[in-house]
Amino acid sequence: MASVHSNNEELETKEMDTRSMSSSRNHSQGTPYIHKVGLPPKQKLFKEFTNTIKETFFSDDPLRPFKHQPKSRKFILGVQAIFPIFEWGRGYNLLKFRGDLIAGLTIASLCIPQDIGYSKLANLAPQYGLYSSFVPPLIYAIMGSSRDIAIGPVAVVSLLLGTLLQNEIDPTKNPEDYRRLAFTATFFAGITQATLGILRMGFLIDFLSHAAIVGFMGGAAITIALQQLKGFLGIRKFTKKADIVSVMQSVFQSAHHGWNWQTMVIGASFLTFLLFAKYIGKKKKNLFWVPAIAPLISVILSTFFVYITHAEKNGVEIVRHIEKGINPPSVNEIFFTGDYLAKGFKIGVVAGMIALTEAIAIGRTFATMKDYQLDGNKEMVALGTMNIVGSMTSCYVSTGSFSRSAVNYMAGCQTAVSNIVMSCVVFLTLQFITPLFKYTPNAILAAIIISAVINLIDFQAAILIWKIDKFDFVACMGAFFGVIFASVEIGLLIAVSISFAKILLQVTRPRTAILGKIPNTTVYRNIQQYPEATKVPGVMIVRVDSAIYFSNSNYIKERILRWLADEEELLKEAYLPSIEFLIVEMSPVTDIDTSGIHALEELHSSLRKRDIQLVLANPGPVVIDKIHASHVANLIGEDRIFLTVAEAVSSCSPKLVEEA
């Protein structure tokens, strides 16, 4: 019969697209041909194990270029992998240098005033900020693979470090131990970063979700801005706490006698100038350099102004003293023993992770914009090494800066050489210019920091998060309010907890859906999403939208039985035939564990007691493997496991389908 028929069909072929032809040829053979669900080729246990390891830790296949290469070439590739400068350095030329030079000078002019301000956030003397913009960028330029990132101290990490260190040692009473703990934390931040990279555990930083970062950054920005009120208003007695309540109390308590109007005038006028410069830079993309050099201009103008008017005698706080000369060695200052070792380690791990998150996020953003690949694990090794070396040369935790990297990109940087240029400028500054900063008013630094961190408050992103995912928004707001009302660490903790809770919720209470047939197709879809989809009489089709694990196996079993009870109640009310087959569409079930197998068994026996046949549709490779490994395949019956829902429906009960 089939052969007679195929003639008929050939006539039609031209008008039917090949796809439907093959499908109809298939089913026109009287009894429809049923496809068996494929059992994937058995893998050796060892192979399965190595595959899992490979996907988990080496998902980027880092050894790929090494394949089929002679030994000498492998060595060169290995050196280039650790020091990418040997790779891109060979193609370096004057034209590229021109771009890097301009970009480097621009970010240097931006980083010098920022560095001085940020070191205050970390409760360190101003020169430590500059030190951290000298050595780390040089190390990164040799080992890093991002072309656009600008290395140095950043506001959020400085604040975080300052808060955490202050919990252990009072920086005003015991500045030396405080500094030593800072270097210790920096050392362990570097160790953490490099270790994560070497062990290829870089994916751990992915656990801080985008939403959490947006909230955390926004909260940190506001906290930092509030901290600047001290310098901005010229308050002398200021709280040590960073939460909004303490800070605002401190501000209002000193309102009557503690504010200094001269400071406020200087601060406000230059903040206006800086914000205006920012506005110009935003309006006209080719004027990006205006906001970039505005801070340096503010510093020069205000320093000169204070110097000639001697405003410092009227209570305008000035920087007073910056150590001259480049980084002194600090290996001996790191605590390698004693009580502070553990504390430094703990702080270092947290600061290192946050610094890493920021740097990798920046690196990835620009890599996507210029379409090059960034190896996260390699980056981590570079950032880690840079901080380890930094901790030995009087630097505190450096990382990639959002604002300076953006300027670097817009100024046309080509390679990491722009970081070297910046580093050279900082070197010259340290050697020759630092004494000139003596009269720089603190209010200017406050204004510069405020104008810098304002960018970290990303309203647009928060609105988008609200639109896309309400749960993400809760994580975002949790981080935001956690940071501003409690502390940086608590904000982080809240964000991470909410993000994890979301994953667990999804794994504990996965979605299930009742499927119906979309008219004129063989496609079965969620009847909520496709209201035109129709149910097949006597058959209930449930899709389980998750791997079936111990955490959800009971829920899934009970949820399916509840769908069934609901459905049967409806059918009874309408005097319709009751359910005879329950098809579980398993396409989204990517994995199943022993608890899941037990749930299937229990579902099967519950259904059998009600004279309902359990049918499975399209189990994936892992699932079908496990169904066969246990005795569930025999229990349900091999012939009750189908490739598609459509085949399951037609096979279960062809009569029912015709009626439909």
Next chain:
Amino acid sequence: MASVHSNNEELETKEMDTRSMSSSRNHSQGTPYIHKVGLPPKQKLFKEFTNTIKETFFSDDPLRPFKHQPKSRKFILGVQAIFPIFEWGRGYNLLKFRGDLIAGLTIASLCIPQDIGYSKLANLAPQYGLYSSFVPPLIYAIMGSSRDIAIGPVAVVSLLLGTLLQNEIDPTKNPEDYRRLAFTATFFAGITQATLGILRMGFLIDFLSHAAIVGFMGGAAITIALQQLKGFLGIRKFTKKADIVSVMQSVFQSAHHGWNWQTMVIGASFLTFLLFAKYIGKKKKNLFWVPAIAPLISVILSTFFVYITHAEKNGVEIVRHIEKGINPPSVNEIFFTGDYLAKGFKIGVVAGMIALTEAIAIGRTFATMKDYQLDGNKEMVALGTMNIVGSMTSCYVSTGSFSRSAVNYMAGCQTAVSNIVMSCVVFLTLQFITPLFKYTPNAILAAIIISAVINLIDFQAAILIWKIDKFDFVACMGAFFGVIFASVEIGLLIAVSISFAKILLQVTRPRTAILGKIPNTTVYRNIQQYPEATKVPGVMIVRVDSAIYFSNSNYIKERILRWLADEEELLKEAYLPSIEFLIVEMSPVTDIDTSGIHALEELHSSLRKRDIQLVLANPGPVVIDKIHASHVANLIGEDRIFLTVAEAVSSCSPKLVEEA
């Protein structure tokens, strides 16, 4: 053209099944009709929120029977919901009582010797075990909804409680405070259980996976059996630690002088008797009562034997003293203030959770066997209340016992009345018989405990776990070795950590698969699972097997690009046309968050730079909603989002399909 055609087709209808007909009618209209991906009806934010809450906490729809009922009926239903005895009590009759009486007497004969032994595991005097088999079963009988569970102290919880309490207070030096802490822990175990039930957080106990429980129980059984060597060999100086290394050292160190041969003879002969009774019970199901009463017979025989031979004067340790009379009140003994409050709380939470896990697992098992529904949250309230009342009447943590529940079931119990019968027998024992236990040798109790816990070692289950899921097996073995080599808590911690790590691994490194077309169908499946599936030239189809979240969005993006790079390399070597379309099959993608949306954007822009078009197939309701809420739908193009992979393939490039 379509109308002309439909005539042609009608001729064929009889020989084609309806399904393929509707599909071919669809596609024979020259240009194939494309189905739009349904956008689910917009839900109000509040409704979405309440739905999530409902699915998470009220997934069993507990208020369902209350719907459309008059007030008086609602009240009765409410009372019945809290005290199920009013529900099943109305249908109770003599026939049922006959079953319950026999079952109750059988489990009583089993529980009395077990209770005395288990209280030793908890480092408490023997009467406390009996107390715990008197009050809690009565409370459970009124409030519990399982018909088969037998309530009382159990081996694993006794051991756990003993270990945890011993860490805080030495039971030999300070027995009174130890006992008080035990009641405090019991109180908080009850509070924990009831609170979980009332807050409907019962799903938390699902986080202890089946595999972890199998390993944990096996390890605990071995630890308990090893502990019995003290009583079994008559060793006087025995280690306080429970790990296998300490215990074996203790055993061998006392081998030369510390073992007592009379004790060993009594212990070994009765252990043989008990194991033989077990064997008989296993062979012939209707002789189930033989192993059930064997312990009591052993106790009676051995007590009588010691009494007449005065073996206790030859170093055979005996029970010596059991307090006569029923439970004294102990409300005043609970620590409601002070240091021990927090400690008792901590221990109570852990013990309460483990006790809960055991009871719910038993309840579910028997409910499935007899096909009735068990409300986990309601059970928790019952178990919690029972332990709270227990803590005030000198009981320690009670729960459902595996072994006694099985005997209860086999003896033909009908309702919780069997627990009441058991409780009455324990009452009589406490009032009249306890002095007779004076001469019971400890070796008998050790033998009874060993023969009871042997059942907890489930080799079959471990083998099945190994077959089904290697990762589960690691969790199982982690729990097992953790318990026997370190301690009960560490074993638990290992099991829970591994189980969570598995979930996180799945969420961090989800599977992706390349799909091919299964010949003669419109079905696209994993080419690894279906080697006969063929790739479509110029098109790469990737299926993502997980929700796309912050934890995996980067990995998924990079993995897809790596699939692409691999594929293009292959095509280049074979001089085949390069990829023009990348179809992402999103059926298993049950959810996406903001990080996932960003990953899609980045994937899209990466592909555009390579002149490859991104196409999405079958996004689910949540995903399509979020794709529309963000601007990704416009970015990719509405017309690039299809209902099925087949439609995506044919629409993208009908020419390519014809070539295939």
